[in-house]
Structures are given as C-alpha cells and as structure tokens.
Amino acid sequence: MISNIAELIADRIGTMPASERRAAQTLIASYPMIGLKTVAEFSAAAGVSSPTILRFVARLGFQNYPEFQSSLQDELAAQLQSPATRTLNPPSPGGGTVSPMLEATLDNMRETFRHLSDKQLADIAARLADRRGKTFLIGGRFTDPLARYMAAHLAVIQPDVFHLAGQESMWRDRLIDMGKRDVLVIFDIRRYQDSLVRFAEKAHQRGVQIVLFTDQWLSPIARFARHVIAGRTAVPSAWDSSAALFVVAETLIGAVTRQLEAEGAKRIREMESLR
Amino acid sequence: MISNIAELIADRIGTMPASERRAAQTLIASYPMIGLKTVAEFSAAAGVSSPTILRFVARLGFQNYPEFQSSLQDELAAQLQSPATRTLNPPSPGGGTVSPMLEATLDNMRETFRHLSDKQLADIAARLADRRGKTFLIGGRFTDPLARYMAAHLAVIQPDVFHLAGQESMWRDRLIDMGKRDVLVIFDIRRYQDSLVRFAEKAHQRGVQIVLFTDQWLSPIARFARHVIAGRTAVPSAWDSSAALFVVAETLIGAVTRQLEAEGAKRIREMESLR
DNA sequence: CAAAATACGTAACATACGATACAGCGCTCC
DNA sequence: GGAGCGCTGTATCGTATGTTACGTATTTTG
Numbered sequence: 001m002i003s004n005i006a007e008l009i010a011d012r013i014g015t016m017p018a019s020e021r022r023a024a025q026t027l028i029a030s031y032p033m034i035g036l037k038t039v040a041e042f043s044a045a046a047g048v049s050s051p052t053i054l055r056f057v058a059r060l061g062f063q064n065y066p067e068f069q070s071s072l073q074d075e076l077a078a079q080l081q082s083p084a085t086r087t088l089n090p091p092s093p094g095g096g097t098v099s100p101m102l103e104a105t106l107d108n109m110r111e112t113f114r115h116l117s118d119k120q121l122a123d124i125a126a127r128l129a130d131r132r133g134k135t136f137l138i139g140g141r142f143t144d145p146l147a148r149y150m151a152a153h154l155a156v157i158q159p160d161v162f163h164l165a166g167q168e169s170m171w172r173d174r175l176i177d178m179g180k181r182d183v184l185v186i187f188d189i190r191r192y193q194d195s196l197v198r199f200a201e202k203a204h205q206r207g208v209q210i211v212l213f214t215d216q217w218l219s220p221i222a223r224f225a226r227h228v229i230a231g232r233t234a235v236p237s238a239w240d241s242s243a244a245l246f247v248v249a250e251t252l253i254g255a256v257t258r259q260l261e262a263e264g265a266k267r268i269r270e271m272e273s274l275r
Numbered sequence: 276m277i278s279n280i281a282e283l284i285a286d287r288i289g290t291m292p293a294s295e296r297r298a299a300q301t302l303i304a305s306y307p308m309i310g311l312k313t314v315a316e317f318s319a320a321a322g323v324s325s326p327t328i329l330r331f332v333a334r335l336g337f338q339n340y341p342e343f344q345s346s347l348q349d350e351l352a353a354q355l356q357s358p359a360t361r362t363l364n365p366p367s368p369g370g371g372t373v374s375p376m377l378e379a380t381l382d383n384m385r386e387t388f389r390h391l392s393d394k395q396l397a398d399i400a401a402r403l404a405d406r407r408g409k410t411f412l413i414g415g416r417f418t419d420p421l422a423r424y425m426a427a428h429l430a431v432i433q434p435d436v437f438h439l440a441g442q443e444s445m446w447r448d449r450l451i452d453m454g455k456r457d458v459l460v461i462f463d464i465r466r467y468q469d470s471l472v473r474f475a476e477k478a479h480q481r482g483v484q485i486v487l488f489t490d491q492w493l494s495p496i497a498r499f500a501r502h503v504i505a506g507r508t509a510v511p512s513a514w515d516s517s518a519a520l521f522v523v524a525e526t527l528i529g530a531v532t533r534q535l536e537a538e539g540a541k542r543i544r545e546m547e548s549l550r
Numbered sequence: 551c552a553a554a555a556t557a558c559g560t561a562a563c564a565t566a567c568g569a570t571a572c573a574g575c576g577c578t579c580c
Numbered sequence: 581g582g583a584g585c586g587c588t589g590t591a592t593c594g595t596a597t598g599t600t601a602c603g604t605a606t607t608t609t610g
Binding site: 029254 | 311312385394421427428522
C-alpha cells in the first residue's frame with residue numbers, strides 16, 4: 001500500500017529514465033518543498049527541462065502539475081496536523097528492515113551520552129586542544145576510519161596531528177617520537193587487537209596520555225588510558241556499530257574547535273589561501 | 276522581534292479592516308496551507324474577493340502574492356528541517372544538559388531517514404549484494420574514512436571490494452578495470468571535490484553504476500548517480516557532520532549482510548580459520 | 551550495423567492566475 | 581442631513597505558468 005508520494009517515487013524510480021530520475025532525486029532530497037514551487041524552478045533545481053518535470057509528474061499518475069501540487073499540499077497538511085506521525089517512513093509493516101537498525105543506533109547514542117558527562121568531554125577536549133604536545137591517532141581493523149576522520153578534522157585546526165597508518169612496524173617505530181606531552185587517541189572495539197594493546201602499553205610506559213574510544217565491555221587498553229569513552233555498539237546485526245563512537249568523535253572535534261576558535265579561524269584562513 | 280508570518284499577522288490584525296481580518300483569521304485557522312494555494316482559492320475559503328486577499332498580503336509588507344508564498348514556503352521548509360523546534364522532542368529525560376551538538380546530530384539522522392525509504396535502501400543493498408561485478412568505494416577529503424569503513428565491512432562478507440585510496444593518479448587508473456556490472460560508491464559532501472566529479476563522470480561513461488552519498492544540497496555527481504543518498508549535515512559548528520551518512524552506511528552494510536547471510540556466514544567461518 | 555524506439559530539450563501556445571482600475575456602498579463627521 | 585472618506589467587490593487586463601508539438605540525440609533491438 002502506497003500512501004504518500006515519496007513512497008510512490010521510491011517505488012517507481014527504478015523504471016524511470018535518467019533525467020526523470022534526477023527530478024525524482026531532487027524532489028526527495030528536499031521533500032516536498034521543491035514540488036510546491038513552479039515547474040521552471042523545479043526543473044532548474046534538478047538541472048533538466050520543464051517538460052521532463054511534467055513527464056515525471058505524469059508518470060507518477062497525475063493528470064497535470066497542479067494536481068500533483070495539491071496532492072503534496074494535502075500530504076503536508078495532514079502531516080502538520082498530527083505531529084506525532086512525524087516518524088514518517090511508517091514503521092515498515094511486516095519485515096521492517098531499517099527501523100530497528102536506526103532505532104537501536106539512536107538508542108546507542110542516547111545511552112552512550114548518558115554515561116558521558118560534559119565534564120569528561122570538556123577535559124578531553126582541553127587535553128586535545130593543549131598545543132604543547134603532538135596528537136597521534138590510531139584505530140583497529142574496523143575503527144581505523146574513525147581515527148582517520150578525527151585526524152582529518154583536527155589537522156585542520158591545529159598542527160602536529162598524525163594518523164598512524166599502514167603496517168604495524170611503521171607506527172610502532174613512531175613511538176620514539178612520543179613523550180609526556182603527547183596524546184594518543186586509540187579506537188578499539190571487540191574483538192580487541194593484540195597489536196594495539198601492545199602499542200598502547202609501550203606508549204603508556206613512555207608517559208603518553210591515552211584517550212581510548214572503546215565499547216561498553218572496555219578494551220584491555222583501558223588499563224593504560226587516561227580517558228576512556230565507552231560507546232554502545234549493539235545493533236540487530238552480526239557486527240558491532242561504531243556510530244555512537246563516531247558521534248562522540250564529532251562532538252569532541254566540535255569542542256576542540258570551539259576552544260581553538262581564535263587560532264583555528266586564523267589557521268583555516270591561511271589554509272584557504274594556500275589552495 | 277517578529278520571526279514568522281503568523282506572528283506578523285497577530286501583530287497587525289488589529290489595524291485591519293473587516294474583510295482583511297477575515298482573510299487573516301482564515302489563514303491562521305489552517306496555517307499555513309491556505310496561503311500556499313491560489314488567490315482564488317484563498318478568497319473563496321475566506322469568503323471575500325481576491326483583491327481583498329491581495330490587499331491583505333500587501334498590508335503585511337509583501338510586494339506581491341508570489342513573494343508572500345515564497346516566504347511561507349521558506350518558513351515551512353525551515354520548520355520541516357529542524358523537528359527540534361517542534362515541541363515534540365521530550366527535552367532529554369533526566370534533565371541532563373545534553374549538548375546541542377548531539378541534539379542536532381540526532382535530528383539529522385531522523386531527518387535523513389525520513390527522506391529515505393526502505394525500498395530505496397533495499398534497492399541499493401541488492402545492487403551491492405549482486406556479485407556479478409566488483410564494488411569500488413571512494414570518498415572526499417573528510418568523507419574518505421566513511422568509504423574505508425564501509426569497504427572494510429563489505430570486504431568481510433564478499434569478494435571484489437576495493438577502496439580507492441592514495442593519490443588521484445592512482446585511482447584514476449583503476450577506471451580501466453571498471454565496467455557495466457560494477458558499482459562505485461562515492462562519498463562527496465560540500466565542498467564538492469572536482470577530482471571526484473571528474474572521476475564519477477568517467478566511471479559513468481564506462482557504464483559503472485554509481486551510488487552517491489552526499490549532503491542535502493547534492494553534489495554535482497548526482498547527475499551521474501544511479502542512486503543518491505542525501506544526508507543532513509548541519510550541526511552547530513564550523514564544519515559539516517557526516518554522522519547521518521555514517522549511520523546510513525552502517526544500515527546498508529546491515530542490509531547487504533542479511534542478503535548474503537548464507538554465503539556470508541560461510542565466508543566468515545573461512546576467514547576465522549585463516550587466522 | 552542498421553533501423554526502430556525511446557528519451558530529451560527547444561520553442562510556440564493557451565490558459566489560468568495575479569494585478570489593477572473603477573464604481574457602489576456604508577460609515578463618519580461636520 | 582449632506583459631503584467626504586475608506587472599504588469592498590466586479591470586471592478587465594497583462595503576463596507568468598503549465599502545456600503541447602516537434603525535431604534531435606541517444607539507446608535499444610533485430
């Protein structure tokens with residue numbers, strides 16, 4: 001049963017020619033506002049001609065453009081009157097595949113942040129913003145992208161940020177550059193990697209401050225860590241979700257950015273001018 | 276400070292003549308839908324003549340009727356995009372000071388999935404699970420980690436998954452391996468990277484099916500993409516958040532895993548035994 | 551590889567829409 | 581009670597908008 005236009009589009013987008021598909025995608029991207037504007041504006045936004053928009057609308061089963069718009073408006077009106085139904089994409093009747101996943105992920109985030117105090121985040125952010133030392137980041141098999149992501153952002157606002165990539169022997173040797181004033185950010189969730197544990201231990205012995213992103217069962221690295229962030233990772237799936245940790249990482253990036261606002265802004269301007 | 280048209284009307288309704296007041300009340304009664312319809316419909320609903328509607332609109336300070344409508348639409352769009360401003364989000368139970376960052380991120384996810392149907396995700400998952408071709412993944416400056424993350428997971432459950440890393444010249448040459456049966460997953464959010472656009476175009480010309488992860492403003496690559504996922508990226512910060520896209524990526528990984536359950540399980544067992 | 555079919559845009563067209571001019575009506579204030 | 585003013589609707593006009601016809605480009609099929 002198809003109850004709204006968005007679903008209708010999703011249902012038929014597969015049978016559409018390229019240009020009409022572009023129209024469909026443009027509409028979905030800012031649903032449903034573009035559809036309330038004129039054909040000319042719609043076509044310009046989608047980068048196609050007006051007849052294509054009209055053909056697209058006709059393919060959806062409408063007699064003409066105004067009828068299509070009325071339908072969108074009715075839908076909007078219904079939606080506005082009962083905000084409760086705003087959980088659009090109705091709880092997919094039957095074998096709902098998406099919702100449980102998303103729900104679990106959102107729960108994970110709420111739960112993760114519930115166990116995370118503002119103070120803790122502020123402390124870590126202050127540590128990362130403290131520019132007397134260097135910042136190293138590293139992750140495990142599936143979490144290394146998180147380390148990269150964080151490194152990419154931190155590197156924009158401050159110098160001396162290094163992502164440790166490549167083979168174990170490569171980054172193991174970087175230990176020699178690390179000291180008391182430096183920070184090592186490690187991402188490690190189940191199954192915890194021995195190589196990372198060993199690396200963390202060595203770094204710890206050299207006095208490096210370790211910030212650990214892990215799951216709720218805590219990687220053994222927690223022993224050596226100055227700060228531990230335990231994220232929820234459980235989702236209805238065979239593997240673990242890193243989404244909560246990702247959001248914590250973004251939150252930290254935001255906090256650090258704010259602390260370094262002054263110099264950060266200057267830095268960003270400089271970078272722009274280097275392009 | 277008057278921020279929306281409803282307030283504006285409430286402010287001036289006292290100074291209006293009878294008929295215009297009727298227009299105002301009619302609009303408020305089913306705000307803002309009537310205002311999006313034609314002057315004729317509006318006037319009929321209010322039981323006044325069309326010139327009265329136009330005078331009413333003029334009195335609110337608009338030059339003409341279309342301008343008034345655009346203003347209403349903008350307002351509506353803003354409202355739809357930040358559900359937080361609607362009082363339906365229980366202000367974080369427990370009264371803890373949750374960072375606005377987290378709130379924005381959660382909103383982004385809800386909003387992103389609101390524009391994303393199960394069908395769409397299922398289609399993309401089916402495409403990715405279809406093992407007649409290869410899967411390539413690539414991302415931009417800040418989104419490449421997402422490509423890596425997805426690649427790492429997909430590679431566990433199926434062969435022929437390649438993350439395109441390193442210098443542009445490196446992955447550009449990989450084009451020669453790509454054909455009609457292959458899928459290219461691209462992550463590209465503002466500021467869109469020229470190199471990626473060029474790459475996507477070339478791949479498209481070779482018949483490669485492109486799955487694009489982008490922001491709500493749509494990377495130019497959308498032109499060439501078979502499937503477009505538009506995630507919300509706005510957070511109270513200087514940069515854009517990729518969290519919503521991350522979650523979509525995880526959801527897709529989950530869907531693909533489920534589709535390949537049978538062979539996937541076998542594959543994972545094999546891998547385990549290789550350790 | 552040729553031929554047919556489909557997709558797409560340009561440009562001309564018709565109409566429905568917003569805008570305006572004007573006249574009638576009621577109200578207020580000398 | 582009459583003159584003036586403001587409010588409102590009817591009728592008309594110009595135009596922006598949706599629509600359609602047609603030619604070219606592209607893809608598909610035999």
